[in-house]
Each structure stands twice: as C-alpha cells, then as structure tokens.
Amino acid sequence: MIAGYERAILLSFRRDTMNDIPRSAIQDGRDAGAKSFYKMAKVLDCFSRSKGHLSITDMVEMTGLPRTTIHRIVASLREIGMIDQDHRRGDYRLGLRMFYYGSAVLANLDLDRHARPHVLELHQITGDIVHLHMFDGSQMVCIEREEMGDARLTTLTTIEAAPVHCTSVGKAFLAFQSEALIERIVEEEGLERRTEHTLVEMSALREDLQRIRERGFSRDDEENELDVRCVGAPIRDSRGRVFASISVSGPASRLPLARQDGLAPTVIRTADAISRELGWAGKP
Secondary structure (H helix, E strand, O other), rough: OOOHHHHHHHHHHHOHHHHOOOOHHHHHHHHHHHHHHHHHHHHHHOOOOOOOOEEEHHHHHHHEOOOOOOOHHHHHHHOOOOOOOOOOOOOEOOOOOHHHHHHHHHHHEEEEEEEEHHHHHHHHOOOOOEEEEOOOOOOEEEEEEEOOOEEEEEEHHHHHHEEEOOHHHHHHOOOOOOOOOOHHHHHHHOOOOOOOOOOOOHHHHHHHHHHHHHHOOOEEEOOOOEEEEEEEEEOOOOOOOOOEEEEEEEOOOOOOOHHHHHHHHHHHHHHHHHHOOOOOOOOO
C-alpha cells in the first residue's frame, strides 16, 4: 500500500539518507499516492442519499475499477472507519468517521457565525424572508433563516432541505459547478416537477444556469412552491468555490419581476460580503 511506501521514504529522510533516494522514486511515490487517493475518492463518491447501501458489485460497476482493487480499497476504508459493513444485508455504507469529518468541516467553516450579521441586515433592508443554505452532497440544507412576525410571510413553507433544480438557493449553487457534478446530481435526484413552473427538461435547466452565471443571481419563479418567488446568489469559500447560497423569498405578489431585478444587486452584495468574510479574494 502507498502508506507503507511513503512511511519508508519519511524514515529515510529522518536517517539523513535523502541523497540515497532517487528523485524518480520520490516522484513515483507521490504519483502512486495521488492515484490511490483518487481511487478511494471514486469509491466514496458512489455513496449518496439515494444510494446509501452498496455492494462490491455496485461499486465495481459505478467506478469501473477491478473487483480486486475495490476489495482492497473497501478493506482499507473499513479499517479506518470511513466505510461500515451492514452484516445483515451484506453490503456497505459510509461510516461514522465521515460524519465526524463533515462536522469538523462545518465547524471550521463557521459559516453561520460569519453570515448571521449579513443575513439580519439583508432581512432588515428587504423586509423579506432570508434563507442561507449549504450544499450537503445532494440538496441544499437550510442553516439560517430570518423572517418577520408578519402573518403574510409566516404562511410560507419552511425549507429544511431544498432541491437544487427548482429553488433559487439550489440554482445559485448549481450554476457554478462542473458539468460532471451537475449531471450526477440530476441523475441521482432527478428533475421532479414540483409545480407547473418547474424546469423538468435538462436543456431548459442548462439555459437557466447559463443566465444565472451571466447575471450573477438566480430566480425561483414559483418553481418549487406556488405563490412563492425567490432571488438567490452564490457564496464562495476562500478558494472561490461556490458551496452555499443566500436568498430572499416572499409571496409572488410581493416579488414581481421588477422587484426581483431591484433586489438582485443587494442579494449579490450580501453573498459577496459573506464570501469575503470566509476568505474569498473577490474574484470568482
């Protein structure tokens, strides 16, 4: 295994025998390490909300890797707790260590702490419901929501987990992802028709995503819920990658097209301000 090879190189460094190790061997070790981690990532990528339990055969078919390679990778991942075996079913699922890593990422991003003042300010400026969502691998999960105590607004459905294809928070995220990720999400989650306005054709969704990239904000024109419209914008991490989004929502009568266009610059500025708090340099 690569870990053993890299350990040997490290021990050699400690013995001050670096000159005895050919540079090609060190480079080969790095290349082998990258390939091994890439294969492990391919196996972990097989798991999703809709595909929580997989057999060895499933992973072979999904990755295209040889069965012996899959067996070796699964054994290594089981040993460190990243994959567990369900002995009753005979298949595999993600282990609790993955949850630990995910929790650590969220804690260190500290998105809610950095974003909360901006969420409050956006709510105060617009008087509309504000949602802050983060992508969880398949959907957008709400981590912050601010609204007035106005009965007109509290009738709106609280979005705990928002689909990516028909919400402003989802499309603001999706528009800035790779084609491979877009295809994977659509393949796994589908393009469910939530209302008569939902985009259920991939060609129509791609056109909408292109418009979002060009103008910098997304719209949900009663696509997820009738009589609810939203305007969203992407939030970036320190490397400029979009991983979350923010939106304002309200009844359709309160958010006609003209007002959506008027709100968009404010929503974008809020998203950019949160991104800069997270270390983004300001260049998408």
